[in-house]
Amino acid sequence: MKERIINTARERFFQFGFRKVTMDEIASDLGISKKTLYKYFDSKESLATEVVAEFQSNVTRMINNLRAEISDPIERFEKCVLEVSQRRSKVGNLFPADIKKDMPRLWNTIEEFREKTILDHMGDILQEGIKKGKIRKDINPKIATNIYLGSIQTIMQPDRLARNEYSIEEAFSNISKIFLQGVEVKQIKGISINSG
Numbered sequence: 001m002k003e004r005i006i007n008t009a010r011e012r013f014f015q016f017g018f019r020k021v022t023m024d025e026i027a028s029d030l031g032i033s034k035k036t037l038y039k040y041f042d043s044k045e046s047l048a049t050e051v052v053a054e055f056q057s058n059v060t061r062m063i064n065n066l067r068a069e070i071s072d073p074i075e076r077f078e079k080c081v082l083e084v085s086q087r088r089s090k091v092g093n094l095f096p097a098d099i100k101k102d103m104p105r106l107w108n109t110i111e112e113f114r115e116k117t118i119l120d121h122m123g124d125i126l127q128e129g130i131k132k133g134k135i136r137k138d139i140n141p142k143i144a145t146n147i148y149l150g151s152i153q154t155i156m157q158p159d160r161l162a163r164n165e166y167s168i169e170e171a172f173s174n175i176s177k178i179f180l181q182g183v184e185v186k187q188i189k190g191i192s193i194n195s196g
Contacts, residue, residue, distance in 0.1 A: 002040050004030060010051045017094030018048055018102060048099065049106055055091070056113050059084060063121055073129040078176065080121070085172035088156070097158035111153070118149045144179075151175045 008029045012021045023044055027037045041047040062083055070076040100107045122145040129135030154160075155171045166174075 001032075001036075005037065005040055005047070006050055006054060009047045010054070013048060013051055013095045014090060014092050017092075018044070018098035020094075023047075045103060045106075048103065052099075052106060052110060055087070056110075059087065059117065062087075063117070067124075072134070073125045073132065074134050074180065077122075077125050077180070081172050081176045085169045088172075089168040093158055093161045097162055100158050114152065114156075115149060118152060119145055122148055148175070148179050151179070 005026065009021070009026050012026060012029070021044070023034055023037055026047070027034045030037070041050070063080060066076050066080050066083070070079060096107075096110070099110070123141055126135055126139070126141035126144055130137055130139075130141065152172075152175060155175060156168075161168065161171075
């Protein structure tokens, strides 16, 4: 039952945001009483916290699976970015925006998770890439990782995404492309090659 509640709440939160969803609606979707719902979650806030924790757990599991499945660090990075952007896209813009305003502690947890995940995961990929000759040796992995983290933190703010200037997938794709390939158009034997 707890899993069913989380799944139902997640669907509603991601579609309508945190503010507009009521515990009555979640209970109704499940065909249970609100009293039964409150046996498992004492508030809408605790339910939102569990939805976020589950999302973060799934992202961590996905990253660990990719680490075991894909040996090439660049290929693993690209696959990870694709997976995360697809998952984040399903969250939509309303839920994160509401959480940032209404539940600042939970928002801080989200930001801390994102920072730790990027610093740990990207740091590992860069170190491995340097050892395997896939990434330039003259790049400081800590600086590069913090540049990537800063880009993600800036672009993925709910207020920026709410303006609908770009999709989540487009944001992730462009950040990764610029990070891996740069923005310079390179010349090789008189042929212009667009590398970013």
